[in-house]
Amino acid sequence: MSAPHIVYNEGYLDEQTKRVIRRALLKGVAIPGFQVPFASREVPMPRGWGTGGVQVTAAVIGASDTLKVIDQGADDTTNAVSIRAFFEKVAGARSTTRTDEATIIQTRHRIPETPLAEKQILVYQVPIPEPLRFLEPRETETRRLHALEEYGLMYVKLYEDIARYGHIAKTYDYPVLVNGRYVMAPSPIPSFDNPKMHQSPALQLFGAGREKRIYVIPPFTDVESLGFEDFPFEPQRFDQPCEICGSVGVYLDEVIIDDRGNAMFVCSDTDHCERTATASVRDETTEVSA
Amino acid sequence: MYVAVKGGEKAIANAHALLAKRGRGGADAPRIDYVQMRDQMGVLVARVMAEGSLYDPDLAAKALLQAQGDVLEAVTLLRSYRTTLPRFGVTIAVDTAGLPSERRVSATFKDIPGGQQLGATFDYTHRLLAEELETPEVPTPDAPEAEPMPRVTDLLGVDGLIERDRPAEGWTDPDPGDLTREPTVFPMSRAERLQALSRGDEGFLLSLGYSTQRGFGNTHPFVGEVRVGEVEVEFDAPEIGYAVPIGRIELTECQMVNQFVGSADQAPQFTRGYGLVFGRAERKAMSMSLVDRALRREEFDERAVSPAQDEEFVIAHSDNVQAAGFVEHLKLPHYVDFQAELGLIRKLRREFQERQAAAVPSPASSNDRDSSTGYSSNSNSNSNPIEEHV
Incomplete structure (x- = not known):
């Protein structure tokens, strides 16, 4: 018997699997914030490195799409480069780094600074889809808690944080209530990004490959970060501007620049930073020439 | 910068x-050929096939070479290829009783119909590192054994000493679930669990099986039988209308005989644990059967007191492709989440120092500072703010 010839389908996943994922996505759209189980397939990257996001993207990407992939807000971090190269190879998709040009943006841990528009799809890579996991490790239990809308555990945890630290000690993957019904893990985006999910015109798809779950926030859906009347949700903020482009009110990375602990703060969203920096340089040149 | x-x-x-x-390696040494790998590293190749859930010794050998001997990497390669293959259907359940066994041992009976057969085994070898490997002549058997080898558990079953492996009547072999095509939802059926265990990590199952022997969920196991051999795989193709053999695969099967259960209206019976793995993989098959039995605690109303009896714990963590990927993803950048934690810890420290500074003028009251600020220092709550790095 001769060794089998290795051939891969367009977009890597076979058509049957794409249909399975699309069905899960449709169910997710119908029940915002509900975790839909799906038969997650292996993809040629390790579990935990974005296999859920890759499957969701593979199921929705088409010939007319333009794909942007970011990791930690940046287009040029190694894993983002690797995933973008994968889709260029197996789906023949056009790719971009510009948020406003992309029809599909696959992301790990950030929502772009540039506001998203209608007809854009944001695909999140999700490590732990269950917001109650660290309060109750058993899925058989958490499923029941979601069904009964029993989120007391979560509020107790937030209350205990306030009692111990004076703050809700949750800085990323901050739990949200979707459409007034399901408590949902927004994936480890910083709480800074949480408000961007609320009433977003874009379709937000969440894929957890290793945990075999898909969930969705349809466009224009209420997404409320949990809090209390006297301790409302407060997204993290930065006092300083980006030291490269001067943007304020954006999420910053701290880059250590010497061995004495000195650091500079720069935009985590590289596309936003580059475009703002280029625009301000252009303004200055226009002023000089005028 | x-x-x-x-x-x-x-x-x-x-x-x-x-x-x-x-x-x-050195350019002057020849590359290892995959055929050498396949034939001389057969046990390793079998492990990659089992955990990769694909019976293909050639591809498994190639994957091992490509992965430079990293077993989990090779398993991942094989799985990523396997998942792209179309599924034609389900084969007819293989008949391991009919397999001409290369090896078959029972620890429960001294002699059994068909006899004990040692076959190719590391058992009873002296583990002395050899200078050079030798291949002594294998004598041809005097008379080829044609005697059938019924399963030991079937012999016990005649008198009803062991639970049946299927309901007494009205049983039609249902299509098993397919772990790779259907969502995993707990609790699982035993068939799905066995699928997960069969592709589960050998090391993990070994340790769990071992834990049941050391008092964490004891099931009093006896090896009813371990057998290794090649078995014919038959596929019922609807177009043809009858079963066609599509090839032979090498399997290791372990039937573990475990502690008995009984009740007021049921006579005591031994119970079963089952293991079935591709290739020569006795340790894995035995571990699997120990864990399978431990996981059947609900069927027998046994108290769950140990990790090996906990389905979600065992099944959710047995897959080494998932485990390796998620552990190793920690080396991916986490600047954004870490920045968020940095922001919070700086804020908390600033507030702490401010409180300290405010408390200094009145040292007499420093003893009850904790209670006066409402921060409990002896709380055993586990709400650590930096608890979940993902």
Whole structure:
């Protein structure tokens, strides 16, 4: 018997699997914030490195799409480069780094600074889809808690944080209530990004490959970060501007620049930073020439 | 400076070139051929096939070479290929009683119909490192054994001493679930559990099985039988209308006989634990059967007191492709989440120092500072703010 010839389908996943994922996505759209189980397939990257996001993207990407992939807000971090190269190879998709040009943006841990528009799809890579996991490790239990809308555990945890630290000690993957019904893990985006999910015109798809779950926030859906009347949700903020482009009110990375602990703060969203920096340089040149 | 965090395509390409070079070794030594790998590293190849859920010794050998001997990497390669293959259907359940066994031992009976057969085994070898490997002559058996080898558990079953492996009547072999095509939802059926265990990590199952022997969920196991051999795989093709053999695969099967259960209206019976794995994989098959039995605690109303009896714990963590990926993803950048934690810890420390500074003027009251600020220092609550790095 001769060794089998290795051939891969367009977009890597076979058509049957794409249909399975699309069905899960449709169910997710119908029940915002509900975790839909799906038969997650292996993809040629390790579990935990974005296999859920890759499957969701593979199921929705088409010939007319333009794909942007970011990791930690940046287009040029190694894993983002690797995933973008994968889709260029197996789906023949056009790719971009510009948020406003992309029809599909696959992301790990950030929502772009540039506001998203209608007809854009944001695909999140999700490590732990269950917001109650660290309060109750058993899925058989958490499923029941979601069904009964029993989120007391979560509020107790937030209350205990306030009692111990004076703050809700949750800085990323901050739990949200979707459409007034399901408590949902927004994936480890910083709480800074949480408000961007609320009433977003874009379709937000969440894929957890290793945990075999898909969930969705349809466009224009209420997404409320949990809090209390006297301790409302407060997204993290930065006092300083980006030291490269001067943007304020954006999420910053701290880059250590010497061995004495000195650091500079720069935009985590590289596309936003580059475009703002280029625009301000252009303004200055226009002023000089005028 | 800022460019330091930029990975880039070139760095990735260079890293992969370096990886290939490291895997090649000296250019004067020949590359290992996959046929050598397949035939001389058969046990390793079998492990990659089992955990990769694909019976293909050639591809498994190639995957091992490509992975430079990293078993989990090879398993991942095989799984990623397997998942792209179309599924034609389900084969007819293999008949392991009919397999001409290469090896078959029972620890429960001294002699059994068909006899004990040692076969190719590491058992009773002296583990002395050899200078050079030898291949002594294998004598041909005096008379070829044609005697059938019924399963030991079937012999016990005649008198009803052991639970049946299927309901007494009205049983039609249902199509099993398919772990790779259907969502995993707990609790699972035993068939799904066995699928997960069969592709589960050998080391993990070994340790769990071992834990049941050391008092964490004891099931009083006896090896009813371990057998290794090639079995015919038959496929019922609807177009043809009858079963066609599509090939032979090598399997290791373990039937574990475990502690008995009984009740007021049911006579005591031994119970079963089952293990079935591709290739020569006795340790894995035995571990699997121990864990299978431990996981059947609900069927027998046994108290769950140990990890091996906990389905969600065992099944959710037995897959080494998932485990390896998620552990190793910690080396991916986490600047954003870490920045968020940095922001919070700085804020908490600032507030702490401010409280300290405010408390200094009145040292007499420092003893009850904890209670006066409402911060409990002896709380055993586990609400650590830095609890979940993902």
